[in-house]
Amino acid sequence: MGTGVPLLLVEDDRQLAAMLEQILSGEGYDVDVAPDGQRGLHLGLTRRYDVLVLDRGLPAIEGLDLLARLRSRGVQTPALVLSALGNPADRVAGLDAGAEDYMSKPFDLDELAARLRALRRRNHDEATTIRVPGGSLDVGSREVALSSGASVSLTERESALLEELARRPRQVFSRPDLLDRVFPDAEDEGVVDTYVYYLRRKLGRASVSTVRGAGYRLGDA
Structure with missing residues (x-):
């Protein structure tokens, strides 16, 4: 890990993951990318992050299942779910699984960056x-x-x-x-x-x- 804010991105779309890694790195994040839920689970349990960004339709372990497994192991890092599943029932399912925020694809990059900053501020206030x-x-x-x-x-x-x-x-x-x-x-x-x-x-x-x-x-x- 480098000197930026540690962030775990779990996304199986390589093109989208590469774009997000570049943009988030420019926002000051030190990004680890996991291409599937199994790798995401391993990184989430063995490294410490300030924020998680998760897709839902992941290979190996589905995104909400991944989040539930992390929460059951005591990982309380704030998580934002990015998903093409964006109806109200999907959002409720994501929040009930332990996510702090939920954004539908396609999404606005500036809004994503702002929501991640808000998650970090909220987590910092609660974690003192x-x-x-x-x-x-x-x-x-x-x-x-x-x-x-x-x-x-x-x-x-x-x-x-x-x-x-x-x-x-x-x-x-x-x-x-x-x-x-x-x-x-x-x-x-x-x-x-x-x-x-x-x-x-x-x-x-x-x-x-x-x-x-x-x-x-x-x-x-």
Whole structure:
């Protein structure tokens, strides 16, 4: 991934996907393109994105089924569905499947860009506070407000690790995954264990669960 806003585009029309990738890259997005639902599911579960753009009529896994699978695995990234199916019942089905927005093909490119900006703003406003075991994490201040009324200050890396786990509370992260996502400048997977220890020392052992032979996930998820 580059330095832009990470976006996953799942679209099987190669010509349309190439055009959207070029236009969205010009809007400041770092676009990953998946040509089918299976690849989209893999990327959606293994990488972190700020927004998803999904077609419905996809090979391997249909678009709304893909979105439902991502939501069931704890991926709450805001999603916009682009589809030739545009009657009211289709829109309702898309929103009920977990999409935040729905646009019919053909669509206006400027309107698409504006809707994606609105999704990002809305998600940013909602994501400043994230539920964690025993309280909530304020991402900006790196403070955990405990249900007891006390607050705990985290370091930048402690907060980044807790946020990564909390964004996908049902997902089990391997040590290599967390090393890549949270500690990209480190090489030793032991740094992950070290910061899990730090979080448990500050927030209690139940804050992070160990899944034997697999890795870590948010505690009490």
